Amino acid sequence: MAAEFDSDIFVNQTAPGEYDARLRPGWVVGGGVNGGYLLATIGNAIRHAVPAKPDPISISAYYLSASVPGPARVLTRVRREGGSVATVAADLLQGDEQRIAALATFGDLAGLPGDVATTAREPDLPDRERCVPNSMAPEDIRRIAPMMERFDMLFHPEQVGWAVGQPSGNGVISAWFRLKDGREPDPISLLAVVDLLPPVTFDLGRPGWAPTLELTAHVRAVPAPGWLKVRHATRNVAGGMFEEDCEVWDATGRLVAQSRQLARLPRRTTATAG
Amino acid sequence: MAAEFDSDIFVNQTAPGEYDARLRPGWVVGGGVNGGYLLATIGNAIRHAVPAKPDPISISAYYLSASVPGPARVLTRVRREGGSVATVAADLLQGDEQRIAALATFGDLAGLPGDVATTAREPDLPDRERCVPNSMAPEDIRRIAPMMERFDMLFHPEQVGWAVGQPSGNGVISAWFRLKDGREPDPISLLAVVDLLPPVTFDLGRPGWAPTLELTAHVRAVPAPGWLKVRHATRNVAGGMFEEDCEVWDATGRLVAQSRQLARLPRRTTATAG
Numbered sequence: 001m002a003a004e005f006d007s008d009i010f011v012n013q014t015a016p017g018e019y020d021a022r023l024r025p026g027w028v029v030g031g032g033v034n035g036g037y038l039l040a041t042i043g044n045a046i047r048h049a050v051p052a053k054p055d056p057i058s059i060s061a062y063y064l065s066a067s068v069p070g071p072a073r074v075l076t077r078v079r080r081e082g083g084s085v086a087t088v089a090a091d092l093l094q095g096d097e098q099r100i101a102a103l104a105t106f107g108d109l110a111g112l113p114g115d116v117a118t119t120a121r122e123p124d125l126p127d128r129e130r131c132v133p134n135s136m137a138p139e140d141i142r143r144i145a146p147m148m149e150r151f152d153m154l155f156h157p158e159q160v161g162w163a164v165g166q167p168s169g170n171g172v173i174s175a176w177f178r179l180k181d182g183r184e185p186d187p188i189s190l191l192a193v194v195d196l197l198p199p200v201t202f203d204l205g206r207p208g209w210a211p212t213l214e215l216t217a218h219v220r221a222v223p224a225p226g227w228l229k230v231r232h233a234t235r236n237v238a239g240g241m242f243e244e245d246c247e248v249w250d251a252t253g254r255l256v257a258q259s260r261q262l263a264r265l266p267r268r269t270t271a272t273a274g
Numbered sequence: 275m276a277a278e279f280d281s282d283i284f285v286n287q288t289a290p291g292e293y294d295a296r297l298r299p300g301w302v303v304g305g306g307v308n309g310g311y312l313l314a315t316i317g318n319a320i321r322h323a324v325p326a327k328p329d330p331i332s333i334s335a336y337y338l339s340a341s342v343p344g345p346a347r348v349l350t351r352v353r354r355e356g357g358s359v360a361t362v363a364a365d366l367l368q369g370d371e372q373r374i375a376a377l378a379t380f381g382d383l384a385g386l387p388g389d390v391a392t393t394a395r396e397p398d399l400p401d402r403e404r405c406v407p408n409s410m411a412p413e414d415i416r417r418i419a420p421m422m423e424r425f426d427m428l429f430h431p432e433q434v435g436w437a438v439g440q441p442s443g444n445g446v447i448s449a450w451f452r453l454k455d456g457r458e459p460d461p462i463s464l465l466a467v468v469d470l471l472p473p474v475t476f477d478l479g480r481p482g483w484a485p486t487l488e489l490t491a492h493v494r495a496v497p498a499p500g501w502l503k504v505r506h507a508t509r510n511v512a513g514g515m516f517e518e519d520c521e522v523w524d525a526t527g528r529l530v531a532q533s534r535q536l537a538r539l540p541r542r543t544t545a546t547a548g
Contacts, residue, residue, distance in 0.1 A: 057515075058488040058536050060334035062361050062377050064354045079375050080338045085487075087336050087375060089363070101353050101361060101377055103336050105487055112513035117478075119445060120509035171393060204391075213359075213379055214332040216490045218536050220512055235394035236529050238494055239386035241331075243532055255510050258517055260534050262332050262492050 003183035004150070005192075009041045011048060017076045019045040023094075025069040029145040030209035032066030035261075036195025037147070039215065042090050042102050043191045045074035050086040050106050055187040057085065059104035060216040067092070067099045084108070109187055109222045122249050123174040123231040125156055131176060132160045151196065152178050153230075162202040171204050173197050174231035177248075185223040185250065193230060194246045194259035200234045201242060201266055208266025213241070215261035226251030240265050277457035278424070279466075283315045285322060291350045293319040297368075299343040303419040304483035306340030309535075310469025311421070313489065316364050316376050317465045319348035324360040324380050329461040331359065333378035334490040341366070341373045358382070383461055383496045392529050394521065397448040397505040399430055405450060406434045425470065426452050427504075436476040445478050447471050448505035451522075459497040459524065467504060468520045468533035474508045475516060475540055482540025487515070489535035500525030514539050 002010075008027065011019035027037040043056050076090045085107040092100040125131065131154035142148055154176040161168050177193060179185075185193070194217050199210035232246040241264055248257040276284075282301065285293035301311040317330050350364045359381040366374040399405065405428035416422055428450040435442050451467060453459075459467070468491050473484035506520040515538055522531040 058336070060336075060377060060488065060490055062332070062334075062353075062379060064361055079336075080372055087338055089375060098354055101363060103334060103375055103377055105336060109513070112515070115512060115514065117511040118509065119511075214334065214490070214492075216334055216488070216534070218488075218517060220510060220515070235392065236494060236532060237391040237393075238389060238529070239383070240389065241386070241494070243492060255512070258510060258534075260490065260532075 003179070004181050005179050005183045005189060008037070009044045009188070011041065011045045011074060013048060017049050019048065019074045021045070021072045021074055023067055023069050023072050025146065026150055027147045028069060029147045033069060034147050034195060035063060035212045035215060036192040038067055038092060038100060039195065039217065040188050040192040042074055042092055042100065043104070043188045046076055046088045046090055046104050046106055047188065049076040049088055050078060050081060053086040053106040053108060055107060055109040056191060056217070056219045057105045057107045057109070058216065058218050059102060059191065060214065061100050061102040062214050063100055063212045064098050067094060070094065072099070109219065116254065118255050120247065120255055122253050123229045125174055125176060125229055128154050128176050128227070130157060131155055132157050149180065151180050153196070159203060162207065167203050167205040169204060171200050172231070172233045173200055173203050174229065177228045177230045184225040185228055187219045187222060190219050190223060190248055190257040191217055193228060193248050194257055195261070197230055197232050197246070199263065199266070200232050200244050204237065206266050210263040210266050213262045213264065215259060217257060217259035219257050221254055221256045223250040223256040224252045237265065277453070277455050279453050279457045279463060282311070283318045283462070285315065285319045285348060287322060291323050293322065293348045295319070295346045295348055297341055297343050297346050299420065300424055301421045302343060303421045307343060308421050308469060309337060309486045309489060310466035312341055312366060312374060313469065313491065314462050314466040316348055316366055316374065317378070317462045320350055320362045320364055320378050320380055321462065323350040323362060324352060324355060327360040327380040327382060329381060329383040330465060330491070330493045331379045331381045331383070332490065332492050333376060333465065334488065335374050335376040336488050337374055337486045338372050341368060344368065346373070383493065390528065394529055396523050396527050397503045399448060399450060399503055402428050402450050402501070404431060405429055406431050423454065425454050427470070433477060436481065441477050441479040443478060445474050446505070446507045447474055447477050448503065451502045451504045458499040459502055461493045461496060464493050464497060464522055464531040465491055467502060467522050468531055469535070471504055471506050473537065473540070474506050474518050478511065480540050484537040484540050487536045487538065489533060491531060491533035493531045495528055495530045497524040497530040498526045511539065
């Protein structure tokens with residue numbers, strides 16, 4: 001039986017390069033369907049379009065309108081396929097509405113050279129039993145964000161003050177992460193993981209939905225099985241927007257994915273979580 | 275008379291959304307035409323395609339093959355235009371060869387809210403007279419990189435050891451910057467500026483051309499006139515690739531652009547600069 005995540009991102013080919021998908025209500029958060037889940041669904045379609053290049057290396061998504069649960073189509077066009085990588089354009093549509101325009105380069109991560117000279121430092125997370133699980137979220141949050149039932153997220157205890165009205169003001173949130181049914185991480189699921197933490201603006205005392213304008217993710221290695229560590233931060237809140245940099249580290253301590261998104265700041269008057 | 279930079283990125287409309295450009299030999303570096311100059315040329319075409327949204331807010335470019343000096347075409351398609359922003363797909367071609375596939379969101383930077391709560395810190399550059407100018411580069415470097423004649427770049431004196439075979443190993447390069455003829459910075463020129471420093475791998479003792487796979491730039495404000503500060507760094511050299519994060523700060527100390535690119539590591543045996 002397929003893991004929940006794999007059924008949720010399932011795509012069915014209807015013509016060369018064209019795929020049907022079904023966006024699940026379980027991935028709703030705030031005013032729409034989670035952008036990371038949408039990215040993984042698009043990634044899954046691209047993987048089918050260029051089967052010899054199974055892994056996302058880089059993907060850039062421009063979010064044009066909020067997706068809703070229900071049927072969707074992913075249209076892919078191979079722009080260039082070489083010996084080691086393929087670049088593909090992909091659109092996600094619902095009816096006549098364009099939801100996302102994306103570009104991606106896929107390849108074979110397992111075939112890359114084995115050198116690792118990472119100087120970034122792994123998030124300093126306490127043991128899992130000392131972290132604050134998302135299962136403790138209040139009922140009103142869970143109603144607005146049903147996607148929180150799809151995974152275990154164990155927050156750094158010093159970075160969840162925002163949940164009780166005491167944000168740190170640092171603009172950093174980190175957590176342990178795994179998909180709910182023990183489905184192990186892979187390069188496609190990492191495309192979701194980079195956009196699943198609450199917006200980093202929560203930690204700045206700006207709760208509310210923060211719509212993504214653009215998100216680019218680089219997947220740098222096939223993740224090892226086990227819990228992931230996820231951390232995101234912002235350094236430039238200005239002009240009604242902010243950038244959010246996310247890192248995903250695997251159980252062996254390898255930095256397996258990096259992403260950056262540009263999002264709109266939540267309105268000061270908004271009280272919804274997303 | 276137009277400034278050199280403006281003639282260099284000039285585009286001429288040939289049909290709705292279609293533009294001719296001429297890639298100048300003055301922007302050659304290593305094995306091709308500089309990716310930032312190409313990005314600014316594409317940005318200039320998009321600006322003409324959506325004149326009511328004159329400024330790049332986000333642009334993502336996938337570099338498919340190395341460009342050469344000579345004629346090029348930029349084909350744009352508006353994917354969605356709303357009240358405040360427009361998202362446009364653009365391709366740069368030379369003959370039948372696809373060079374770049376891009377997606378971008380344009381808008382009006384001057385119309386954004388005035389809030390600035392940046393926590394990133396401005397590069398700590400010594401006074402310009404204490405920095406090391408690119409005009410001091412040896413003749414063999416200048417022959418490989420004629421683009422160095424297009425601008426003044428004054429390097430942090432502690433971050434140019436690579437020029438004399440003593441890289442710091444930190445993976446950071448920063449410099450003062452201005453276009454050669456005093457042409458002031460604007461949102462379009464910033465698209466070039468984010469890719470003009472030598473590859474950050476020079477500072478890691480890995481000189482040579484580092485071909486960009488993908489580059490995304492966010493322009494966050496209209497830059498003030500005057501010298502810019504540019505800094506880039508890498509934190510994840512692995513699997514034959516590295517990410518390079520670039521920041522551009524204007525003369526008032528505002529962080530006006532952020533970019534990240536994914537590039538291939540130079541081959542260990544290569545001795546060319548680029």
